[in-house]
Amino acid sequence: MSILINRHTRVMVQGLGRDGSFHAKEMVAYGTNIVAGVHPGKGGTYLEGFPVFNTAQEAVEETEAECSVIFVPAPFAEDAILAAANAGINLVVAVTEGIPVLDVSGVLKELNELGVRLIGPNSPGLISPGESKVGIMPGGIFQRGPVGVISRSGTLTYEVVNQLTAAGFGQSTAIGMGGDPIIGMKYNDYLELLENDGDTEAVVIVGEIGGSDEQDAAAFVKEHITKPVVGYIVGRSAPPGKRMGHAGAIVEGASGTAAAKVEVLRDHGIPVADTVEYIVKLISEKLGG
Amino acid sequence: MSILINRHTRVMVQGLGRDGSFHAKEMVAYGTNIVAGVHPGKGGTYLEGFPVFNTAQEAVEETEAECSVIFVPAPFAEDAILAAANAGINLVVAVTEGIPVLDVSGVLKELNELGVRLIGPNSPGLISPGESKVGIMPGGIFQRGPVGVISRSGTLTYEVVNQLTAAGFGQSTAIGMGGDPIIGMKYNDYLELLENDGDTEAVVIVGEIGGSDEQDAAAFVKEHITKPVVGYIVGRSAPPGKRMGHAGAIVEGASGTAAAKVEVLRDHGIPVADTVEYIVKLISEKLGG
């Protein structure tokens, strides 16, 4: 088991430019069940054995794809996400960085109406080790196991996962939610799924400055989650008002600081690690590894 | 019994200009349970004993109005309808004539989402004789009784009702759906309600050229309505491409002609009257009056 994706999930790739094509290959190599690609004008061709279509609608009709990963450049990504959602895809993973925030807000309204889940935008995707990966995460460092990882970041997730794997703690599913101010699914959505996932025994929340998602997660964990949860928040040394790489990583107001987040997590009984090594230690305590 | 409105229905009036004020008085005189008026800047005043508010939201909060009738001029009517619907009103009657068609289309999307019914626009309103009238129909000619009347017109409805009343056939509820190309509720919506109304024993459909609502009604009657239904279609002598008063009364394509409508109604077993007198005769046959 795992959440959201497994080896059977029928995945399509939208945007087969340089990045999209490269990662499509990587996903196929990892074992992801890629059934279709979408790229206007490339309809009728094949890539890595999967057929490419001109439109998302055609791709879904022909292949019954159920999940789509978006590599389309920012100016066209909104349209691509809506195309996927309206074609019948039920999980969209938007890797694209730089989609205007108000556009994402509008997209989410429509996706909610359609009952479609969105991961990202500006997300590295997600992986259920040994099953499937959708996005750009480096498959090699992941290992199947009992830890769910939910993060707002890419490389930091890899750092955390790498150390977990090295210490013998594999992952059920690891998710990069995306670094933008407005994103689709958030901690609480994933926490609920991980709580109900038979393979997951503990969860790591990797947070950062900006917004108050970590605070929301703390309250949610206290009320709804029975499995052990461990937190880690970066950006303690970030000055206010400055965007730290991610569009969403900017301290505005008191609640957006790392200190505030750490405090709320701890107040809600969630141990917070100061370093990546300490995450492993906390997980090891919880799981008795 | 009656449909949509009765003596208990809490009605508010939006737009208390010359027409709105006049008809508000007429409604009060008829016995309609007017609980509030809405007119920006007139908040805090009273008209005919009911309080006036600056916004629909305030009016609904304070008076629990459930039905609103719109007399606001066309350029502001879209906003007024949305204000009512978002404030919690569940039946909006738009008397206003001349709202742009595309704007009505957008309004209906939102009203559907909110689960709010719209009568009109460009509607004379509706009346449940002896109970309540919402709109501009002349109460005096109506009489309580077993006939439901659904019409696309105003004065023609009065003509029909006048003769029905004179012949001793009162009305359960009479509705003017509105003369615009896009309107909220249509024949089928009303037919379904009248079918389930204990007081209604027969229904008169008053149709006209333009669109294909009468054809849709014919199919619906055949499939879903057990009570006797009588039809009457005007505009037999209307030339194609010309707007006959109502924005919606224009023959475009073969299905919009009176002849086509009469034929389909008859094909579905609905007798169609050639004159108003003949409507009364048909009803009298059905109800044995």
Add this chain to the structure above:
Amino acid sequence: MKLEEFQAKKLFREHDIPTPAGIMVTSAAEAETAAQEIGCPVVIKAQVQAGGRGKAGGVKLAETPAEARRAADAILGMTIKDLVVHRVLVDPAVSIAGEYYIGITIDRRKKIPVMMASASGGVDIEKVASETPEKIIFQDINPERGLRSFEAKQVAFQLFDDKKKALAASSIMVKLWKCFREVDASLAEINPLAELSDGSILALDAKIVLDENAMYKHLELEELRLPTPSEEKELEATRHGLSYVQLDGEIGCMVNGAGLAMATMDIIKHLGGTPANFLDIGGSSSPEKVVHAMELLVSDKNVKAIFINVFGGITRCDDVANGLVKALGEIKSDLPLVVRLTGTNEEEGRKILSDFGISATGDMTEGALKAINLASMGGGSR
């Protein structure tokens, strides 16, 4: 409000929809100059709001400016479906490789705008719709969200295999929607949407009908109104708060309410007469309105009798009667007149009329019959 081709193309250009760079002219001499400016060959197209211009000889190819002059001379003044041609459009002739159809209209049943597209362009789309409906692709448009790029692409890739052409067509579709929405159209049509031999896509013809209800938002578009003589009369009526459509019968009708006005025409026809017009004077009983309405009826030389049919609802019959009396005092006409008056304060109203020498009836059928008889007796001396 229907726009002529050259006007619709102007709106298209303002919305970045590619169209031939044509020039509208009103004389043969100007057509020659325009042809020189554009470069021959050119096409001379009659500007009338009627289909079938080509068959009627209203579209001609010209290889030289002199030919353009002759063609324009032949077309200007021509009558196509009762409409006299006052304007021609001089368009550069293009080399057509394929003809397609795109149109956006209002679907009354779905209560939303709908785009239709077809690879069978250049012909009567209603005919395609009825004979080979499978050749038409329908795309619903959410009125709040508009036509999105992905929706347009879904349609365009069904028309074109080639990426460049499909993307060009989908871009035109989205722009056509934007134009439709911005001007509050009830119809916007490109027929044909042409694929030229160089692979480019452009709107070779253009049709736009504007929503009369929305004209208050678009005062600049009001200036595009080019009414035909019969529309001129309807417009004049509109300015006086009347709704008027001229027909060719003998009984002039004046009615309060559009539905009742249609019913009045129908009963006249049903009883063997011929209605001369549709005329709705609305709910008000203002004498001025009635005067204008009477003037409209009297000015119609076919009218042999007048039937005034009023149902007093909110409007009281006595008010209406007073208005009528005042109006009739101002109108010089000996056309026979039948008045039917019923509803609120009917008695009072009839009394006012009878004091004026008019005996009103309360029954519509009776009134109609009386008017028909008077008309058949030859009507008044005029």
Add this chain to the structure above:
Amino acid sequence: MKLEEFQAKKLFREHDIPTPAGIMVTSAAEAETAAQEIGCPVVIKAQVQAGGRGKAGGVKLAETPAEARRAADAILGMTIKDLVVHRVLVDPAVSIAGEYYIGITIDRRKKIPVMMASASGGVDIEKVASETPEKIIFQDINPERGLRSFEAKQVAFQLFDDKKKALAASSIMVKLWKCFREVDASLAEINPLAELSDGSILALDAKIVLDENAMYKHLELEELRLPTPSEEKELEATRHGLSYVQLDGEIGCMVNGAGLAMATMDIIKHLGGTPANFLDIGGSSSPEKVVHAMELLVSDKNVKAIFINVFGGITRCDDVANGLVKALGEIKSDLPLVVRLTGTNEEEGRKILSDFGISATGDMTEGALKAINLASMGGGSR
């Protein structure tokens, strides 16, 4: 991208939001001329992207053009919250009867824009929000439908009893939303929205922050960018595909990935060191990028040691190592350097570095500690 007051007011005016007709100037002499043109009294306002200008002496009233000159002279060159004042806005002074607040921002939790309004304007709205939250009215905005007139009126009638004022305010709210939506803002604020003694309502101050993600849609707005010196450096980094924020510590950091870059700063601080910057070089290993990144670090005089922290994911470590070697060959600096390299093709990458004389570590904490030690030993000679 934060706009200065005079820029935000210009956008407001373009969206028909009433604001004082002020003039932005960059010298005291121009301020005097502007005051003459506008008519005294005027207000001279420092144009800096910082709150609390008034308290800092950055806003002065002038009764005569000469006074305006003196005021501008005093304000220009002043430093407010580390920002030097280069521009002042000369606004006509107005007679204020009341101060209100309107702002539109993005609610990350609700994932929609939200309007806030308060009768307590002219003060720090965050303070009002935390101390007397009941004084703020919140209005959700549907991102697809925008702020509608009826929603604005619901808010405006809570601020104003008077119809004219309420309708003026609600109209400003709708226009503020239109401005917000059209320029893709993440914040648009009027504080104060002033009621003048003549009963009119206008935007006395203006604040707009634009969404950097949306700048590709608004190339004309890019020209409004007036970076401070530190922003200039950040912008230069952005042009090279880097994400850079300068701090005031001693350890220059270069990291791939924003989250890991923050974690790197945190571990340095956790271990007792001070990070000199945030620097994310992204996923690519292009030597050019690394060269620019090194130049950024070396140009910071506070830096005493450099810590390069790379986690090879999709990017392979050997590629990164090659890039580093090439880059380091081009950069002249004897700052001590610590490289941490791990992930995909780690072995190959470390070999390439060690051939170049750099012994990379695989552990982030170890690398950070080493950099801190090197920095505390005084760093390289510069």
